[in-house]
Amino acid sequence: MFTAKDFIPTNYSKTIEQGNFQWTAPSNIALVKYWGKKDNQIPANPSVSFTLNNCKTITKLAFAKKEISTVLNETGEKFSFDLLFEGKPKEDFKPKIQKFLERIEIYLPFLKDYHFTIDTENTFPHSSGIASSASGMAALAMNLMRLEKELNPNMTENYFYQKASMLARLGSGSACRSIKGEVVVWGNHNNISGSSELFGVEFPNIIHDVFKNFQDTILLVDKGEKQVSSTVGHDLMHNHPYAERRFAQAHENLDKLITIFENGDLEEFIKIVESEALTLHSMMMTSMPYFILMKPNTLEIINAIWKFRNATKIPVCFTLDAGANVHVLYPNKNKEIVLQFIQSELVGYCQNGQYICDEIGTGAVEN
Numbered sequence: 245m246f247t248a249k250d251f252i253p254t255n256y257s258k259t260i261e262q263g264n265f266q267w268t269a270p271s272n273i274a275l276v277k278y279w280g281k282k283d284n285q286i287p288a289n290p291s292v293s294f295t296l297n298n299c300k301t302i303t304k305l306a307f308a309k310k311e312i313s314t315v316l317n318e319t320g321e322k323f324s325f326d327l328l329f330e331g332k333p334k335e336d337f338k339p340k341i342q343k344f345l346e347r348i349e350i351y352l353p354f355l356k357d358y359h360f361t362i363d364t365e366n367t368f369p370h371s372s373g374i375a376s377s378a379s380g381m382a383a384l385a386m387n388l389m390r391l392e393k394e395l396n397p398n399m400t401e402n403y404f405y406q407k408a409s410m411l412a413r414l415g416s417g418s419a420c421r422s423i424k425g426e427v428v429v430w431g432n433h434n435n436i437s438g439s440s441e442l443f444g445v446e447f448p449n450i451i452h453d454v455f456k457n458f459q460d461t462i463l464l465v466d467k468g469e470k471q472v473s474s475t476v477g478h479d480l481m482h483n484h485p486y487a488e489r490r491f492a493q494a495h496e497n498l499d500k501l502i503t504i505f506e507n508g509d510l511e512e513f514i515k516i517v518e519s520e521a522l523t524l525h526s527m528m529m530t531s532m533p534y535f536i537l538m539k540p541n542t543l544e545i546i547n548a549i550w551k552f553r554n555a556t557k558i559p560v561c562f563t564l565d566a567g568a569n570v571h572v573l574y575p576n577k578n579k580e581i582v583l584q585f586i587q588s589e590l591v592g593y594c595q596n597g598q599y600i601c602d603e604i605g606t607g608a609v610e611n
């Protein structure tokens with residue numbers, strides 16, 4: 245069994261003065277949702293997600309070793325970094341990165357020895373309501389691990405990816421599922437060997453062909469700022485009246501998905517996935533304070549999907565993140581007819597008619 249201590253390095257065999265790397269990491273969409281956490285970004289229940297292919301963050305990390313005498317920067321902080329978004333300085337992203345570096349310093353003791361320039365951009369429209377924290381934290385974690393690999397070239401590939409996922413988790417929980425693999429599990433589950441609360445692992449069992457190139461069309465219902473952040477929402481699961489039952493249900497649903505992934509039973513898949521989405525939002529509606537992130541058009545879309553599915557028997561379903569946008573999930577072989585349905589009946593519910601076509605992808609890549 246791994247513990248977090250296993251990721252604290254001892255001595256590095258190599259040194260490097262300066263250089264740069266670039267990694268691209270995708271977003272992911274949870275089927276069984278992570279909602280509620282313990283200290284140190286440990287999830288209250290296991291979750292599983294499809295890795296996406298088109299919604300990505302591209303992050304370039306430039307690094308240069310500092311003079312020993314400038315261990316503290318001009319503002320007295322230990323870490324020295326500039327943050328650019330689409331090539332321009334972005335001050336409001338800095339506190340989140342600062343906090344991330346503080347959390348991971350123990351695992352990457354070289355952090356304070358360098359000045360970093362982090363230059364990041366997303367492939368999806370800015371403020372589309374799509375969370376960039378998963379892809380963003382994953383891309384940054386990959387770059388930092390790439391630098392650690394220069395200092396310790398002997399690290400195994402397994403260690404490299406597991407530690408990258410663990411670091412990403414400390415940036416944003418769901419980010420640990422954006423590192424490697426098409427279907428990723430995070431959190432301990434009795435029937436998934438190798439599953440861990442410290443990092444995401446590739447789903448190790450058989451996955452039926454029906455899930456190959458599975459499609460996710462993201463309908464952008466509301467691009468505004470959320471009233472309640474995920475971090476606050478997670479916190480409200482402490483002392484939540486239904487928390488314990490919900491956490492147990494996530495284990496049960498993941499169990500059912502193990503069978504469904506193997507036999508390709510889409511009817512059962514739909515039941516789990518839609519129930520998980522609505523349960524997530526029920527948790528929000530029953531916390532104290534309570535809140536609603538769905539919008540009227542979210543419900544219009546859900547009802548239209550149900551009507552279409554009833555009439556056509558095409559196995560299309562929805563899931564939701566912590567927001568109003570709707571992810572429409574369906575097999576690759578039904579792509580044409582579902583896209584026609586989206587264009588004729590759902591686009592009207594999207595802000596400015598915007599939606600993003602995505603599908604299952606394989607994880608982060610260096611470029």
Ligand code: DP6
Binds near residue numbers: 273274415566
């Ligand atoms: C609803 O990973 O964004 O998308 O760990 O506080 O950064 P933090 O939260 P975050 O929560 C995501 C919650 C979710 C469900 C999921 O992705 O599993």
